[in-house]
Amino acid sequence: MLKVENISCGYGKKQVLYNVSVTVNTGEIALISGGNGSGKSTLLKCIYNIIPTWNGAVFLDDEYITGCNPSDLIRKGLIYIPQKDFCFENLTVDENLRIAGNIYKETFLNNRIQEVYETTGLQKLKKNKPFHLSGGEKKLLAFGMGLLHQPKIVLFDEPFAGVDSKTVEYLIDLFLIRLKKIKCTTLIVEHSSTIDNFFTTIIQLELGCLKNIKHI
Amino acid sequence: MNVVMTQLAFNILITFSIYLTISVSFMNIYCCAKFFNFTHAIIITISAYFVFTFSKQLNFPIWLSVLLSVTFSIILAVCLEQFIFKLLRKRNKNTFELLVASLGLYICFQNLISLIWGDDTKSITSENVNIGYSLLGAYITKIQVIIIFVTIALSIGTIILINKTNFGRKCKAIYSNEQLANIFGIDTNLIIIWSVIIGSGTSSIVGILMAYDIGMNPAFGFNLLLYSIVAMIIGGVGKMKGLIAGSLLLATAQHLGAYYTDSKWLDTITYIILILFLIWKPLGFSGIRIKKIEL
Numbered sequence: 452m453l454k455v456e457n458i459s460c461g462y463g464k465k466q467v468l469y470n471v472s473v474t475v476n477t478g479e480i481a482l483i484s485g486g487n488g489s490g491k492s493t494l495l496k497c498i499y500n501i502i503p504t505w506n507g508a509v510f511l512d513d514e515y516i517t518g519c520n521p522s523d524l525i526r527k528g529l530i531y532i533p534q535k536d537f538c539f540e541n542l543t544v545d546e547n548l549r550i551a552g553n554i555y556k557e558t559f560l561n562n563r564i565q566e567v568y569e570t571t572g573l574q575k576l577k578k579n580k581p582f583h584l585s586g587g588e589k590k591l592l593a594f595g596m597g598l599l600h601q602p603k604i605v606l607f608d609e610p611f612a613g614v615d616s617k618t619v620e621y622l623i624d625l626f627l628i629r630l631k632k633i634k635c636t637t638l639i640v641e642h643s644s645t646i647d648n649f650f651t652t653i654i655q656l657e658l659g660c661l662k663n664i665k666h667i
Numbered sequence: 668m669n670v671v672m673t674q675l676a677f678n679i680l681i682t683f684s685i686y687l688t689i690s691v692s693f694m695n696i697y698c699c700a701k702f703f704n705f706t707h708a709i710i711i712t713i714s715a716y717f718v719f720t721f722s723k724q725l726n727f728p729i730w731l732s733v734l735l736s737v738t739f740s741i742i743l744a745v746c747l748e749q750f751i752f753k754l755l756r757k758r759n760k761n762t763f764e765l766l767v768a769s770l771g772l773y774i775c776f777q778n779l780i781s782l783i784w785g786d787d788t789k790s791i792t793s794e795n796v797n798i799g800y801s802l803l804g805a806y807i808t809k810i811q812v813i814i815i816f817v818t819i820a821l822s823i824g825t826i827i828l829i830n831k832t833n834f835g836r837k838c839k840a841i842y843s844n845e846q847l848a849n850i851f852g853i854d855t856n857l858i859i860i861w862s863v864i865i866g867s868g869t870s871s872i873v874g875i876l877m878a879y880d881i882g883m884n885p886a887f888g889f890n891l892l893l894y895s896i897v898a899m900i901i902g903g904v905g906k907m908k909g910l911i912a913g914s915l916l917l918a919t920a921q922h923l924g925a926y927y928t929d930s931k932w933l934d935t936i937t938y939i940i941l942i943l944f945l946i947w948k949p950l951g952f953s954g955i956r957i958k959k960i961e962l
Contacts, residue, residue, distance in 0.1 A: 463759075501850065522852030531850055539843040541905065542836065550840045553833065554852045596851070 452476050453498070453529075453604050453636060458507035460497045467493045469659045470507070477603075478634035480627070480649050482641060485656035491640040492534065494656065495606045498638075499524060499531040511604065522554050528603030534612055534640070537593035538581045544592055545577040551596035567595040570625065587618035594626050604636040611641060623649070670804035675922055677807050682918035684818040688873050689895035690902070690910050691825045692866035698842035698905065699855070699862045702762040703896065705769040705889070706747050707870060709776040712888030714740040714871030715878030716784055719791050737871045744867035745860060747772065753856060773889065780885040788882045791875075814876045821869045826907050828865070838862060842905070894921075897937055901944040903951025912952045916940070 453475045461467040468490045475481045483491045496502045498509050500518055509517045511527055519527075538547050548567060552560040568574035571591045581589055590610070597605060611619045627649055630637055639650075655663040693707055714736045721732035751772065755765055792810075799808035829835035837858050840848045845855060874888055881887075894917060902913025917937065924936040944951065 499850070501846065520852070520854075521850055522854070525852050533847065533850065536844050536847060539840050539847065541839055541843045546836055546839075549833075550836055550848070550853070551851045553837065 452510075452512055453638070454510040454513075455494070455498060456508045456510070458494070458497055458509065459505045460493065460502055460507075461505065462493075462502065466505070467659050468497065471656070471659075471661045472507075473654055473661065473664065475604075475636055475638060475652060475654075477636055478631075479651045480631060480637045480639070481652040481654055482639055482650040483654045483656065484641075485662070488658070489656040490659040491656055492608050493659075495531060495608050495638065495640060499529065499606060501531070525554060525600055525602075528600075529606070530597045530600050530602040530604070531606040532593055532597040532608065532610065534608040534610075538589060538596065540581050543578050543580055544573055544584070547581070547592060548596060548599060552599050563599050563601075567599050570598075570629075571595045586613055587615075587621070590614055590618065590622060591625075594622065598626065598630075602635065605630065605638070607637065607639040607641070609640050609642065671926075673803045674805035675926060677802075677805050677811070679915075679918045679922050681807075681811050681814055682922065683915050684815050684822070685873055685877065685891065686895045686898045686914040686918055687911060688818040688822045688825075689870055689891060690899040690914060691822050691907070692869040693892065693895055694899055694904060694910065695825065695829060695838060695862045696859075696866040699838050699859045700748070700752065700765075701842075701845070702765040703769070704752070705766070705773040705892070706744070706776070707866070708888040708892040709773055710740045710744050710867045710888070711870045711874035711877075711891055712780060712883065712885060713743065713776070714874040715791065715883040715887075716780060716789075718875050718878065719784070719789055719883070722791065733872075733875055736875060737868055740871035740874075741864050741867045744863050748860060748863045753859075777885045777889070784885070786885060788884045789878075790882045791878050808880070810876065810879045814880060817876060818873060821872065825865065825869060830907070834858070834861065894937060897941045901941060901948075901951050906952075909952040 453473075455471060455473045457470045457472055459466065459468055459470055467488075471490070471494060473481075473494075483494060485491050493502065497504055499521065504517055507517070508515060511524075511529060514527070516524060516527065516529070521531075524530075539550060542550065545564070548564045549560065552563055555563065568577070571594070573588070573591055573595060576584060576588065581592065584592065594610070611622065614622070627637070631649065638654075651667055653663075653665045653667065654661070655665070689711070693704075696704060696707065717736035717739055718729075718732045721727040721735055722729055727735070751768065752765060755768060760768075799806045799811070829838060837848070837853050840853060841855055841858055849855060873891075874883075877883070877887070877891065895914075898913040898917045899910060900913070901916060902911070903909035917940065920936055920940055921933050925933055928936075
């Protein structure tokens with residue numbers, strides 16, 4: 452379970468989130484929706500400590516994780532997949548996966564990478580750099596880098612941005628359905644209506660405040 | 668004529684190996700810290716002065732003087748990184764501000780070196796000047812042979828470290844996308860510290876060897892660093908083959924230019940080449956764009 456209590460944060464002196472409290476139970480797939488500038492991406496970044504909270508707290512299975520560094524969060528089962536710049540352009544596909552899993556020992560990491568290759572089919576592209584991949588293949592790589600950790604909670608920031616509808620369906624079949632099956636808690640910031648059927652919870656933000664939480 | 672060309676070839680080889688080593692070590696630090704750090708020139712200079720102090724003034728054996736010198740140079744570089752540049756980055760200072768800060772620190776330290784040791788050119792060795800070994804009609808001294816072997820070994824070692832190890836992969840990841848590297852648990856500060864340790868250690872050894880060969884003055888590290896940065900830019904940042912090509916081109920142009928004109932035109936030749944590359948081949952030999960450079 453992920454619990455956010457009275458989180459406020461912003462960029463520099465500009466406040467973006469105002470006392471947002473949200474609870475997402477284990478296995479739920481939550482959509483974070485709202486207009487531009489409502490604080491959706493900021494909320495995910497704050498949970499993952501990419502931007503520091505000004506006040507408030509984040510709990511993972513009742514454990515206080517506010518301000519934890521990312522390597523600790525990954526070990527606790529939380530991973531964040533950003534919206535853009537989600538891979539290392541100067542590294543090959545294989546190197547990208549190795550960097551994503553840099554906290555693990557080599558033998559363990561090799562096994563996890565092999566599983567990612569089997570799931571995504573990226574093995575044939577392992578020596579290519581992201582520059583040579585299509586948009587869909589890059590998204591496969593981004594998903595692979597995140598899910599390599601077999602997380603308990605995944606924070607997706609617009610995972611289907613810039614991807615055609617056919618690829619969206621493919622990514623949903625490949626990843627979201629799997630995450631649902633293994634009861635992985637998922638928070639998704641997304642504008643696309645293609646995946647409306649998946650959500651168990653809709654969290655609506657407006658101008659940095661929580662407007663509504665709806666359980667489906 | 669053949670003897671002249673052979674001598675030129677030796678001189679080019681020595682200069683190329685020095686520029687390559689400094690540019691490789693500097694580039695590694697630059698790729699992690701993301702700004703041109705001119706205090707690197709201080710490390711090159713002060714390591715030579717440390718050896719001078721330990722060996723000539725305190726009469727320590729040479730091996731101990733070199734070891735202490737490299738150690739103190741690394742400690743100085745790490746302190747500058749931890750207590751000044753890390754603090755500036757935490758306060759969201761941009762790369763230009765960090766560059767200016769590093770230039771200011773360089774000037775302070777250069778003046779400190781002048782104050783302590785004087786502005787005159789000093790020599791670490793008290794041996795008589797000797798003509799060196801004769802090879803194919805040209806001459807090369809013992810220290811120059813050591814320079815070639817040591818600097819090439821250091822360059823190869825650094826290149827292997829960056830291209831074949833986990834540490835090198837993390838450096839490249841930070842250079843490519845620092846935030847994503849943080850997301851996946853890479854401790855950026857630790858990687859920067861290690862790149863500073865390795866880069867400073869390498870450059871301090873080059874500084875010591877250069878001082879043994881041609882003596883030292885408070886500004887000699889800065890000139891070496893500038894030439895190495897030019898080699899890095901014309902070679903293209905981020906590609907080792909580019910660095911090798913850039914260092915070789917610059918060393919060749921400088922020595923041939925000095926031979927056919929006069930050595931006082933060395934700087935002019937260097938910066939003309941830089942300007943020509945920036946106009947016609949701004950990405951250097953390798954074609955990799957420099958990120959966030961403001962000079």
